[in-house]
Amino acid sequence: MLRRLRVSLIGLTLLAALVALPRVARTHEPITTKVMFNKEVIRILERNCLACHAPGKIKADIPLTTYEEARPWAKAIKEEVLEKRMMPFQAVKGYGSFQHDYSLSQRDIELLTSWIEGGAPRGDAKDYPKELIEQRLAGKTWPLGQPDLLLQPDSEAQIAADGDDEERCFVLPTGLKQTRWLSALDFQPGNGNIVYHAAFFLAKEDVVPPNVRLSACAIAGESLGNWVPGQASTRLPAGFGRSLPADAQIVLKIRYHKNGEAAADRSRLALYFAPANTSKAVRDVAIKSPAVTIPANAENYRLQASYTVPQTAQAVALRPRLFPFAKFLEASAHRPDGSVEVLLIAREYRYDWQPAYVFKKPVSLPKGTRIEIVAYLDNSENNPRLPNDVSQELKFDDPLCELSLANAPLTKQVRR
Numbered sequence: 001m002l003r004r005l006r007v008s009l010i011g012l013t014l015l016a017a018l019v020a021l022p023r024v025a026r027t028h029e030p031i032t033t034k035v036m037f038n039k040e041v042i043r044i045l046e047r048n049c050l051a052c053h054a055p056g057k058i059k060a061d062i063p064l065t066t067y068e069e070a071r072p073w074a075k076a077i078k079e080e081v082l083e084k085r086m087m088p089f090q091a092v093k094g095y096g097s098f099q100h101d102y103s104l105s106q107r108d109i110e111l112l113t114s115w116i117e118g119g120a121p122r123g124d125a126k127d128y129p130k131e132l133i134e135q136r137l138a139g140k141t142w143p144l145g146q147p148d149l150l151l152q153p154d155s156e157a158q159i160a161a162d163g164d165d166e167e168r169c170f171v172l173p174t175g176l177k178q179t180r181w182l183s184a185l186d187f188q189p190g191n192g193n194i195v196y197h198a199a200f201f202l203a204k205e206d207v208v209p210p211n212v213r214l215s216a217c218a219i220a221g222e223s224l225g226n227w228v229p230g231q232a233s234t235r236l237p238a239g240f241g242r243s244l245p246a247d248a249q250i251v252l253k254i255r256y257h258k259n260g261e262a263a264a265d266r267s268r269l270a271l272y273f274a275p276a277n278t279s280k281a282v283r284d285v286a287i288k289s290p291a292v293t294i295p296a297n298a299e300n301y302r303l304q305a306s307y308t309v310p311q312t313a314q315a316v317a318l319r320p321r322l323f324p325f326a327k328f329l330e331a332s333a334h335r336p337d338g339s340v341e342v343l344l345i346a347r348e349y350r351y352d353w354q355p356a357y358v359f360k361k362p363v364s365l366p367k368g369t370r371i372e373i374v375a376y377l378d379n380s381e382n383n384p385r386l387p388n389d390v391s392q393e394l395k396f397d398d399p400l401c402e403l404s405l406a407n408a409p410l411t412k413q414v415r416r
């Protein structure tokens with residue numbers, strides 16, 4: 001894909017290292033609030049932040065699990081939550097209706113702000129929800145319950161201390177004797193400090209090991225889903241499932257983000273089966289942009305892609321595939337009767353945190369519905385996420401969006 005992305009991650013890491021110095025706490029600040037860390041604040045952090053900001057998680061360098069850890073970051077927390085950068089949720093409210101809204105509620109923002117502006121008091125030690133935090137940090141439970149099948153690579157992957165992000169693929173045989181329907185796939189990183197992203201694919205049937213000489217990544221076929229830190233676990237609605245052929249092999253693709261220490265990882269993939277009478281087959285359709293060259297310094301470059309639904313279908317989820325220079329994406333459904341429904345407007349998103357947006361209720365898309373994706377890219381120096389110091393011409397030929405459709409035929413549009 002984009003070579004510039006790699007450069008960006010080193011740049012961002014350096015920048016993060018420079019920025020990640022806690023603000024010095026002022027002493028003798030008068031306490032003017034009743035909001036206490038051990039009572040209200042830690043519970044908000046537990047629900048919204050500790051999936052990333054805790055030991056063993058992706059932002060272990062800024063842990064927020066205790067008063068001692070969080071206090072030096074109080075001012076920064078206020079900034080992040082008021083600017084709505086944390087927690088990172090990109091969907092603009094009022095467009096589309098999703099099962100999970102990852103944004104902080106207004107009430108939680110007010111409580112956090114009041115705590116910080118009121119001198120950030122600790123509160124009573126006995127109010128600290130020790131068990132809740134321990135459970136969160138252990139992270140061993142599967143939110144969807146005991147998996148029907150648990151898959152794991154044979155051995156640990158050894159990841160070097162430094163360097164660019166690295167993608168590794170693992171082939172996981174299911175050993176299933178018959179075709180099954182999947183109602184959910186869930187994932188747990190073995191080493192949450194370095195696992196930045198995971199994606200699951202059916203291995204292409206025609207190149208099944210042990211005969212292959214191809215790398216595990218090269219046999220990744222149809223998409224089965226994705227995971228990012230903090231993403232909620234979801235099941236498909238009743239009647240919906242992803243079809244898993246007998247003897248299927250799953251390719252698990254993990255993106256590792258190096259953090260200065262050599263590390264090992266052995267992640268786990270959990271499979272949940274749907275009943276045999278499942279009838280709505282879900283597949284991911286990648287909606288791809290035509291190949292374009294984006295000029296250097298283009299501030300508002302408009303990219304468009306569309307996909308026409310070949311037979312009546314239902315959309316269950318949508319995942320924007322956004323990049324550091326993209327700043328806005330809108331997905332809408334244009335139905336044959338002339339009606340238009342906005343499915344998602346994403347903005348201020350982070351390219352390294354791209355969860356799937358699961359619709360509250362599957363969206364019905366009659367045959368001939370056109371899904372339109374419009375994205376605006378900022379390839380100018382105004383874009384703080386620009387991968388390079390200097391804006392350069394950019395060749396772009398990638399999916400803008402993945403749509404999980406029930407009863408979608410496998411077409412040429414389906415790509416990784």
Ligand code: HEC
Binds near residue numbers: 016045077081353
């Ligand atoms: C999905 C993972 C994730 C979640 C959830 C998350 N953060 Fe972060 N946070 C990050 C990452 C990654 C960074 C590093 C900076 C960046 O890349 O923007 C960060 C940086 C920060 C910083 C440092 C900003 C600075 O000044 O350098 C603060 C403070 C922060 N987060 C607070 C929070 C709070 C409060 C919450 C919950 C409301 C939260 N975060 C939820 C991933 C997350």
